[in-house]
Amino acid sequence: MTAATTHPPPPRVRPPKRRGVEFSLLCCAVLCSMYGYAGVGLARSGAVPHDVAGYGAGLGLLALTGHLAVRFGAPYADPLLLPVALLLNGLGLVLIYRLDLETPADQAAPTQLVWSALGVALFALVVVCLRDHRLLQRYAYLSVAAALVLLTVPIFFPAVNGARIWIRAGGLSFQPGEFAKVLLAVFFAAYLAANRTALAHTGRRLWRVRLPAGRVLGPVVAVWLISVGVLVLERDLGTSLLFFGLFVVLLYVATGRTGWIAVGLLLAGAGAWAVGALEPHVHGRVEDWLHPFASIEAGRGPGQLAQSLFAFAAGGMFGSGLGLGHSSLIGFAAKSDFILATAGEELGLAGLTALFLLYALLVARGYRSGLALRDPFGRLLATGLASILALQVFVIAGGVMGLIPLTGMAMPFLAQGGSSVVTNWITVALLMRVSDSARTPSPGPGGDVPAAEPDVTAVLVPPVREGAR
Amino acid sequence: MTAYIRRAAALSLVLLVALLANAARVQVLQADRLDGNPANRRTVLSRYAEPRGDILVEGRPVTGSKDTGQLLRYERTYTDGPLYAPVTGHASQTYGTTLVEDAEDAVLSGTSPRLSPLPPWSGLAPGRRPGGRVATTIRSALQQAAYRGLAGRRGAVVALEPSSGRVLALVSSPSYDPGVLSGTGSEVATAWARLNTAPDRPMLNRALRETYPPGSTFKIVTAAAALDARVVTDVHAPTGTPDPYPLPGTRTLLPNEANGCADASLAYAIRWSCNTVLARLGVEVGQSRLLRTARAFGFNDPDLRIPSRVARSHIDTDMSPDRLALSAIGQYDTRATPLQMAMVASAVAGDGELARPYLVESTATAGGGLVGRTPRRTYARAMEPSTARRLRELMVDVVERGSGSNAGIEGAEVGGKTGTAQHGMGNQGTPYAWFIGWARAAGAARPAVAVAVVVEDAAARREEISGGGSAAPIARSVMEAALVPDRGP
Numbered sequence: 001m002t003a004a005t006t007h008p009p010p011p012r013v014r015p016p017k018r019r020g021v022e023f024s025l026l027c028c029a030v031l032c033s034m035y036g037y038a039g040v041g042l043a044r045s046g047a048v049p050h051d052v053a054g055y056g057a058g059l060g061l062l063a064l065t066g067h068l069a070v071r072f073g074a075p076y077a078d079p080l081l082l083p084v085a086l087l088l089n090g091l092g093l094v095l096i097y098r099l100d101l102e103t104p105a106d107q108a109a110p111t112q113l114v115w116s117a118l119g120v121a122l123f124a125l126v127v128v129c130l131r132d133h134r135l136l137q138r139y140a141y142l143s144v145a146a147a148l149v150l151l152t153v154p155i156f157f158p159a160v161n162g163a164r165i166w167i168r169a170g171g172l173s174f175q176p177g178e179f180a181k182v183l184l185a186v187f188f189a190a191y192l193a194a195n196r197t198a199l200a201h202t203g204r205r206l207w208r209v210r211l212p213a214g215r216v217l218g219p220v221v222a223v224w225l226i227s228v229g230v231l232v233l234e235r236d237l238g239t240s241l242l243f244f245g246l247f248v249v250l251l252y253v254a255t256g257r258t259g260w261i262a263v264g265l266l267l268a269g270a271g272a273w274a275v276g277a278l279e280p281h282v283h284g285r286v287e288d289w290l291h292p293f294a295s296i297e298a299g300r301g302p303g304q305l306a307q308s309l310f311a312f313a314a315g316g317m318f319g320s321g322l323g324l325g326h327s328s329l330i331g332f333a334a335k336s337d338f339i340l341a342t343a344g345e346e347l348g349l350a351g352l353t354a355l356f357l358l359y360a361l362l363v364a365r366g367y368r369s370g371l372a373l374r375d376p377f378g379r380l381l382a383t384g385l386a387s388i389l390a391l392q393v394f395v396i397a398g399g400v401m402g403l404i405p406l407t408g409m410a411m412p413f414l415a416q417g418g419s420s421v422v423t424n425w426i427t428v429a430l431l432m433r434v435s436d437s438a439r440t441p442s443p444g445p446g447g448d449v450p451a452a453e454p455d456v457t458a459v460l461v462p463p464v465r466e467g468a469r
Numbered sequence: 470m471t472a473y474i475r476r477a478a479a480l481s482l483v484l485l486v487a488l489l490a491n492a493a494r495v496q497v498l499q500a501d502r503l504d505g506n507p508a509n510r511r512t513v514l515s516r517y518a519e520p521r522g523d524i525l526v527e528g529r530p531v532t533g534s535k536d537t538g539q540l541l542r543y544e545r546t547y548t549d550g551p552l553y554a555p556v557t558g559h560a561s562q563t564y565g566t567t568l569v570e571d572a573e574d575a576v577l578s579g580t581s582p583r584l585s586p587l588p589p590w591s592g593l594a595p596g597r598r599p600g601g602r603v604a605t606t607i608r609s610a611l612q613q614a615a616y617r618g619l620a621g622r623r624g625a626v627v628a629l630e631p632s633s634g635r636v637l638a639l640v641s642s643p644s645y646d647p648g649v650l651s652g653t654g655s656e657v658a659t660a661w662a663r664l665n666t667a668p669d670r671p672m673l674n675r676a677l678r679e680t681y682p683p684g685s686t687f688k689i690v691t692a693a694a695a696l697d698a699r700v701v702t703d704v705h706a707p708t709g710t711p712d713p714y715p716l717p718g719t720r721t722l723l724p725n726e727a728n729g730c731a732d733a734s735l736a737y738a739i740r741w742s743c744n745t746v747l748a749r750l751g752v753e754v755g756q757s758r759l760l761r762t763a764r765a766f767g768f769n770d771p772d773l774r775i776p777s778r779v780a781r782s783h784i785d786t787d788m789s790p791d792r793l794a795l796s797a798i799g800q801y802d803t804r805a806t807p808l809q810m811a812m813v814a815s816a817v818a819g820d821g822e823l824a825r826p827y828l829v830e831s832t833a834t835a836g837g838g839l840v841g842r843t844p845r846r847t848y849a850r851a852m853e854p855s856t857a858r859r860l861r862e863l864m865v866d867v868v869e870r871g872s873g874s875n876a877g878i879e880g881a882e883v884g885g886k887t888g889t890a891q892h893g894m895g896n897q898g899t900p901y902a903w904f905i906g907w908a909r910a911a912g913a914a915r916p917a918v919a920v921a922v923v924v925e926d927a928a929a930r931r932e933e934i935s936g937g938g939s940a941a942p943i944a945r946s947v948m949e950a951a952l953v954p955d956r957g958p
Binding site: 249252253254256293296301302306309310312313314315316317326329344348349352353356359360363364367370371376379383386387390391393394397398401402403 | 471474480484485487489492493497501504506507508511
C-alpha cells in the first residue's frame, strides 16, 4: 500500500465485520428466551405471563446495549460470542423464574435481571474503553494483588453452608472469588508471556525432564500456593480446582512442555487426596459422590446429589417440559449450583446437549481468537479465559450429574448469582476484545502484512486463502 | 504455541464428550432405575397431580377430589364416607389404599394401560392418564337400609343378587369417614391413631375381613350335604335322633335350645333349629362329604376376591366324629365371614349354583369409555337343584312358622335361617346374632336378593340376643328395599 513496494500487493480484502449476523442472532436469542418464559407460564397457569413483553424488552435492551457497544468498540469481534452469552443468560433467567414459582417467598429472577444488566453494562464498558487488550499486560502485578485480596477477604466473613466465600454487606452478598478468576487469568497470561522462554529453556535437567529454574518458577508457584491455600481455608474446592486447572493449562500452552502436565497432575492428585482425606467438608462430598444413595439406605431420605440425579433421570430424552418438572425437590441451591438439574429434567437430554454445545461454542470461539492472535499475551489470555469457561462448566456439570465429586460453583450465565453473572460478562467482553484484535486488519502504515490473520480459517490454511483471492 | 492451544482445545473437547456421555448415562441408561428408586418422590407427586377417578354407586359418584394446592395436590374426598367406607376403603396420601380404592387403584389413579386409547404394545402411551371411573354393583337403597338397621351396633350386612353374584350391599358397623385419612400431616396421623386404637375397631371391614362362628346358619350347609348324599330322602320323615344327643366317642350330651327335637324330621329341625338332628346328620354324612359341600359354598378358600380380598372362612379338615358333629352345627372351629354366609343363602336361592360374588360392575375412562366389565361367573355348584328347591321350602318354613318370623315380608316369598352363635371361654361371650335369607317378589321367577346379617350386640342382655330378634328385622328391611323395582341408574 505504500510506495516502498515495487510490486503492488494483491488487493486487500477487508474481512467482513459480520455485525449484521450478530444482530440477527441476538434477535433469535431474545425470541428463544421469550418463548421459554411464555412456555413456563403456559405450563403452570395456562396463560402467557402478562409481563412476557416486559421481559423480552428488558432482554432486548441488554442485547441492544451490548450490540451497540460492540459496533462502536470492537467492530471486528467474533459475531457468535455475544448472542451465545445472551441466550445462556436469558435461559438462565427463564429457569430461575420457573424455580421462583416453587418458592414464592424467595424471588430471585428480578435480582438476577438487575445483575445481568450490570454485567452487560460492564461488558459495554470494557468493550468500549479497553481499546487494546495488551494494556492489561501492564497491570499484571496489580491484578494478582487484587485477586489475592478478593480471595482473602471472605475469610473474615461468616461461613455460608460450610464455605467461606461470601461477602455480605447491606443485604447484598457476592463471591469475590468469581472476580479473582479473571484477574488471575490476566496475571498468569502476562507473566507467562513475559517469561515463557526462560521457563521453557532454562533449568537443570533431571534424567529426561528439564526442571524449570527456580527463579522464574518461584513467583508462579507462590501465587498458586497462596490461592489454593486460601481456597482450602475457605473450603471452596471447585474454585480451587478451577485455578489449578487454569494454571496447568496456561503453563503448558506457554512452554509446550509436557513435563508440566505430569507435575500438575501429580500435584493435583496429591492435593486432592490430602484434602479429600483430611478435610471433613470435602471428604463428605467425595463420599456423596461415591455413594449418592447412602443416605436413602440409612433411612435419612435422598441427599442433594441423589435428588439431582433423580431430576436428570426424570427428564429422560426430551424432558418434562418447562415448568412441569419437580427439580425443586433438590431444595437448597436449586437455583444456583443445581440449576442444571432443572434444565436436565424439563428440557431433557436433548435440551441439555444443546446447552453444552452452546458452552462449547463459546469456548471454541475463545480458542479460535487465541489461535488467530500473534501476541503471546493475547493468545494466553484468550486460551485462559476459554479454559476457565470450559473447566467451570465441566466441574459443576460433572458434579451435579455424578461424574466427579460435587463442588459448589455457579454454572456460567445460567445459575443464580450476581458476582458470577457479572464476571462472566466481563470474561465475554475480554474475549470480544481479543477476537476483535485478532480479526481487525492492520490500519497502520507499513501494515501490508496484517497484524493478525483476518480469519481463523486463514490460520488453518494460510497460503491458499491469500493466493486464491 | 498454536499447537499447544489446539491441544488445550482438544482437552476441552474431551471434557465435553465426557459430559455428554455422562448425561446419556444418567438420563437414558440409568433413568429407569433412578425413576424407580423408592426415595424418588416424583412417582408420588405425579400420582396426586391429577384428580383421582371416582367410584360410582348407581351411576353417582360417592367420592371426589379436592385441590389442596400443596405439593401433593389432589386429596380424596367422600360424599357419604361412613356409609360406603366398607365398599370404597380409603385412599390416603399417608397410609395407602384399601378395598376398591386399592383393588382398582391402577384405573382410579390413571396408571392402568387399559385406560390408554392405544394398545399397550404400541409403546406410545407411557405415563399417566386422567383417572378412570369404577362403577360398583352396590344399590344405595339396600346399603342405606342395612346401615340404618345396624344403627351403629357392631355387625355387618352383605346382600347379593343370587342370579349374578352382584354385591348389592356391603355394610360394616361401626364405620368411619375415610376422608379424614386422605391427606398428610398431623391431623391425619391423629385420626389414624384414633381409628386404630378405638375399641370398636371402625376400620375393620367386618363384612369381608372378620370371621364369626356361623352357628345355626351353618345348618343349611349340613342339610344340603345330607340331602345331596341321600342321607335324608324325605325331609318330613323322623330322623330318629335322641334328645339330648351323645356326641360320638364321648360322654358329652349335646342339648337343644328348642323343644320337640327328639326324633324330629329335618324340616322340623331346620324350622326350630334343633342342634341334635343336624349334628347327627353331619356325622352320618361324614367329614369328606361335608367338607366337599362346604368348599363348594366357599369355605376354606383363601383366594376369594370381589376384587377386594376376602378373609378365609374356615372349617376344620381333620376332625374326630364328636368335633365333626359340633362343626356341623357351626360351632367348634368353624368360622365364616358375613359374605360367606350370604353366599350360602345365595346358592340356595340360585338353584344350587353359586355365582361368584363381585363388587365392581365396570370400569371406564374419565371420558366414560368402557374399559372393562365384570362378567357373571359361576363359583361352584354347591348342591343339586332339587336339594336347593327342598331347602328353599324349609327356609320359607323358618320364616313363616319358625324362628325367623321377624323377616317376613307381606306379598313376597322369604326364606331364612336364624343363628345365635356362642363363643368365648365356656361360651360366656355375648352371642352373635345371625340371619341369612333370601326373598322372591310375588310373581318373580327367582329370588332377587340373598342376605346375611350378623350383629354382635354387646349392649343387649344375653338372653335377648337371637338371630330372629336382632338380625332378622335388619335382613327384612334390606330385602324389602331389594324387592322395590330397580329404577336403575
